[in-house]
Amino acid sequence: MSLRNCRNVKVLEVSPVGQLKRPDEFFEIKLEYPDWDGWKPGQFVMIRPAGWELDLLWARPFSICSADGDTLTLFVQKVGRGTGRIVALKPGDTVSIWGPLGNSFAMEPEIPTLLLAGGIGIAPFCGYVEQHPHPENLRLFLAHRLSLDCYPFAALSERVEGVCMRDDQPEDLQKIIAVMKEQIVEYAAKDGLILSCGPTPFMKTVQRFAAECGVRAQVSLENRMACGVGACLGCVTKDGSGHHVQVCTRGPVFWADKVEL
Amino acid sequence: MSLRNCRNVKVLEVSPVGQLKRPDEFFEIKLEYPDWDGWKPGQFVMIRPAGWELDLLWARPFSICSADGDTLTLFVQKVGRGTGRIVALKPGDTVSIWGPLGNSFAMEPEIPTLLLAGGIGIAPFCGYVEQHPHPENLRLFLAHRLSLDCYPFAALSERVEGVCMRDDQPEDLQKIIAVMKEQIVEYAAKDGLILSCGPTPFMKTVQRFAAECGVRAQVSLENRMACGVGACLGCVTKDGSGHHVQVCTRGPVFWADKVEL
């Protein structure tokens, strides 16, 4: 066992998720569990298929969805060449994997906690919900573009209160933003905690409303990464005082008032 | 139908051939037949799997073993990265293919013809034997390193007289050379024709004995190729007068007295 390591593991399963508008966009990937001592929701791994040889050089970062002693589960959206080749992996293929990487989401079991997910940003909340000792204190809000069954929303809303809104029509975005604001105001009123993960504009919205309402909020960033271990300085963001800090080691989770988006 | 073209075709079958000393070294590959008007034994194709993207850039040249209106058969030895990835292709995979390329072996049906093959150099003779109107005028000599069932020798020697010798022990090489010489002398005596394909040292031996005995002989070269169409000038050899000529278009078959090896 080891706190953190780099291993070659086998792919166990790659399955498309949901009825897709754009076919083959979301996938659940199961890998052999690397011999970690443990991991925390919000942490991520770097994955590089052995078959990539020299073109694409970089591994790709993915949030840990869940992991037990046998299996590590990821939830991957195909957006480019790298993810395209990752979701085409077959059982038995080998990938290099290093992790668990980065910090994790705050977990304050007694505090009402709002999970705000934008699309694939739902991934780290799978593990969060699973590991939370008082899921009754959690509410999950998902803003989604594709049909709901593309996301692991149903399974999660069995354990926690779930709210979802689809971003489909031009007018939807404003509605979503209005509801997000409402919810943030509500959690500010009850001195709650807000955790969020999603595309940058989504996080900026969270950051702005959280600041307006004075509620504690965390955002999880998805900057492009090369090393994943804090060495290359390619993934940095500005912290609250304008200093560049590595998202891979000092994040991916930041307090919303301590990061420039 | 077309004289020569570039097409995307599907892989139909990839099967390992023979009991192998080094496992997985020889493979028979069947591809969809591109819509050619015809082809001649000694000609070759350039193959580039669609999945290669940008690393490896060049297609790989292979002799045409046989081809009918449905299937094109190649015989591939795994020697490096490119052939390694070609023999790992699966049925249904797409490859770019252009051909048929190059000239072909002389065919003089009434003339006693000796086919000298060194290892994988047997490949173009499959088609030669098949298309020859008087196979009784042919004799095939194969010098082989691996066990005989790695090569399509058995099938060929049903149609033509077959002689084979294994290059296994250090002393074997000299024996093989002695027998080659004997045979070349024999065909010189009967004013025959000699066709050969194999590694460069093998061809040099053929060239030397043919010159000594004054018998007409052809050698087929396997220079490294980039374009396969005569454009890059990367595959050249020196012709009889010391000029560089493209192996891909002016060969791969040369009269032994009109080429510098």
Added chain:
Amino acid sequence: MNMNVSFGGLSLKNPVMTASGTFGFGLEFAPYGDLTKLGGIVVKGMSLKPREGNPMPRIAETPCGMLNAIGIQNPGVENFIRQALPVLPWKEVAVVANLYACDAEEFGELADILAGEEGIAALEVNVSCPNVKEGGIAFGQDPKQICKVTEAVKKKAGNKPVMVKLSPNVTDITICARAAAEGGADSLSLINTLSGMAVDIHNRKPRIANVIAGLSGPAIKPVALRCVHQVVQAVDIPVVGIGGIASAEDALEFILVGAHAVQVGTANFLRPDFSFDLVDELEKLLEEIGAGSLEEFRGSLELPL
């Protein structure tokens, strides 16, 4: 979309040209596509006298690229004019001659001979020969020589437009670009290959008989784009982008930084119909990304302030 481009005395039906040395004399590719579909064909480098080129091996594969040291094997300009040019469809596609010589005078002679050939749309000047008289440094690495050679070609080229092909193996390519402009070049094409090498640890020999060779292919695209970007900013004459183009997206990247046209080199080896397909794909992609026109898109890169 209207894909015509006119620049530096050339009129092309689209911006896709094939690069010298990778497309033979054109005819080699006729079985695989309609030559007249191309914007232009730059033929293999030619010299006054026939050249046998370098000894073998001459080519090697490298990560996402290749090395070559062909050594300008060619039948000489006279044989080109007699044998290759007449069978090219030069009335329907711009045929550009690529000139190779080892001093300014020889370059002038080549230009003089080609200036009278109706079938030639333009002259591309390849200044990659090492200048033995000046200590072995290649012409293309010495701004003074670039200017001098350009002048010599221009003087003899008559009404043929002159395109000077720049080498990336220099400290500052904009100085070379300005030298060519000063010498009277109508346009510039860049980049030629990067100087590189490969060795075999098993036989302990260079993989190329000439030892040092030219690197081309997708591996060099970032260097090529940087060079084109710098040169476009530095000179007023039009630029043709070359280096690692292996997709319509690659071609548009060069046009985005300001190239009027592109030349496809190594990618012709990916498959012999590559450049023909690229003509269609380029137009399709331009429409897909919502470019109003080729002109509107060209050079529209937004630089940070």
Added chain:
Amino acid sequence: MNMNVSFGGLSLKNPVMTASGTFGFGLEFAPYGDLTKLGGIVVKGMSLKPREGNPMPRIAETPCGMLNAIGIQNPGVENFIRQALPVLPWKEVAVVANLYACDAEEFGELADILAGEEGIAALEVNVSCPNVKEGGIAFGQDPKQICKVTEAVKKKAGNKPVMVKLSPNVTDITICARAAAEGGADSLSLINTLSGMAVDIHNRKPRIANVIAGLSGPAIKPVALRCVHQVVQAVDIPVVGIGGIASAEDALEFILVGAHAVQVGTANFLRPDFSFDLVDELEKLLEEIGAGSLEEFRGSLELPL
């Protein structure tokens, strides 16, 4: 096989070093391997004062390579000495400091500060800063400046060996190598990144905020090998090979052309245990190809006559 190498004042237990900027301050890689297994660790470039580096985005993938414009983000030399150096196992692995400054004086100050540090095995001089006073051309592209900077560092370096890191973005790298040798360099390391660029045709912006960036990775290996080959022939001081090394075979290629050691850069991103594994693989491969010893193999390239 004995994998020790001694050259230019450095003694390494094997020829595998990690390249500056790709291995952080070393500790980042401690979870993935035993740092003391490495021949040497070149830490992230450091300047006199802390630097925030360039704006984002700073990195982009390219065919078989990558671009970076980090802009030498670093905590400054004092913080390095106080915080990073003490926790590095410098007694058991050579720690090389990589110095970044924008004039010769500043370089001297850096050397002065580091000269007293027991934990530092050598100083590597990164001359990639554009020299604003001299018209913005980088130090590393101007032989006079290279010589001057090397002298300045040497003068203050006490008994620390000085390795000068050369840029490939020059017309003739041997002139730069000679300039560094003349300035008193104990060894040379090369190559730094090639100048490159990438753009996005969809948003019409450069992919890197700094616009121009450094190309590294397997794509540049042929250029790096050529540079090392040329420099080994040109100077008498030892050379460390850098550029695109992504396998034991790659590393041996550099040693075959004459490098005493190698630095692994971008390949550390392929997987964080890459350099640790390379140490074992290098020895194994040397034995496999029947090299008598590392010394026997080094520089044993057979050149054609």
